[in-house]
Amino acid sequence: MAAPRTFVTLPHRHGFGVAGATKPAGLATVNLHVLAAGPLQTNAYLLSAPERKEAVLIDAPLGVWADLQPVLAKNGCSLVELWLTHGHFDHMEGAAEVVAATKARVRAHPADRNLFESPGMMKWFIDMFLPGHPDIRPVHPDSWVEGGATFECLGETVEVRHVPGHADGNVVFYLPKLAMAFVGDSLFAGSIGRTDLPGGSFEVLESSIRQQLYTMPDSVVIYPGHGPKSTIGAEKRGNPYVQP
Numbered sequence: 656m657a658a659p660r661t662f663v664t665l666p667h668r669h670g671f672g673v674a675g676a677t678k679p680a681g682l683a684t685v686n687l688h689v690l691a692a693g694p695l696q697t698n699a700y701l702l703s704a705p706e707r708k709e710a711v712l713i714d715a716p717l718g719v720w721a722d723l724q725p726v727l728a729k730n731g732c733s734l735v736e737l738w739l740t741h742g743h744f745d746h747m748e749g750a751a752e753v754v755a756a757t758k759a760r761v762r763a764h765p766a767d768r769n770l771f772e773s774p775g776m777m778k779w780f781i782d783m784f785l786p787g788h789p790d791i792r793p794v795h796p797d798s799w800v801e802g803g804a805t806f807e808c809l810g811e812t813v814e815v816r817h818v819p820g821h822a823d824g825n826v827v828f829y830l831p832k833l834a835m836a837f838v839g840d841s842l843f844a845g846s847i848g849r850t851d852l853p854g855g856s857f858e859v860l861e862s863s864i865r866q867q868l869y870t871m872p873d874s875v876v877i878y879p880g881h882g883p884k885s886t887i888g889a890e891k892r893g894n895p896y897v898q899p
């Protein structure tokens with residue numbers, strides 16, 4: 656199955672890649688910018704719609720604002736929303752800075768509320784493998800999203816799918832018209848999220864992937880929280896951990 660768009664990596668000192676989504680004449684274009692940031696090289700994704708002068712960020716690793724701000728300025732876009740796939744610190748520790756600078760509306764799942772709003776509870780854990788890591792600033796989501804919810808943003812319909820098993824509050828933000836799914840740490844290219852952290856369960860994750868991800872069309876491109884993108888079809892055929 657042909658990929659719905661070409662992925663072009665532009666030379667950029669922060670490692671952004673830019674993919675232009677081709678749409679029929681008369682409809683707005685949505686561009687995807689990819690950035691890995693923070694101590695665990697967590698992927699942040701920026702969707703920009705220059706004709707609407709709006710953009711959305713998916714996940715906020717530490718320091719992401721310094722890299723995003725020039726991209727927003729260059730595209731003439733303001734950040735209207737921040738979608739957090741789950742509450743693990745490497746996906747949310749840059750959020751407070753982004754929200755302070757942009758007033759973006761934050762969406763996340765309520766099962767990870769404590770991780771977003773009281774991240775100090777994980778300090779003992781982070782100190783074990785990242786000694787000296789700065790204290791994590793909380794983020795207070797404006798909009799709690801549940802599995803099955805839909806909302807409109809950038810002229811697109813966004814479907815929320817709940818995929819617990821790696822983290823209780825891991826959600827997928829799925830844009831069916833663009834065949835794009837931002838999956839957090841549930842499913843990776845050739846792998847799956849770890850299930851040995853608090854709230855983790857392999858059986859739950861396996862069921863989430865089968866019911867919420869493998870039910871999407873094979874052509875849907877998945878954008879994970881770490882590493883390269885893949886497609887639903889490629890993972891159904893070749894993922895060694897979860898088969899349909």
Ligand SMILES: [Zn+2]
Binds near residue numbers: 741743821822840
């Ligand atoms: Zn995670």
Ligand SMILES: [Zn+2]
Binds near residue numbers: 745
């Ligand atoms: Zn992660």
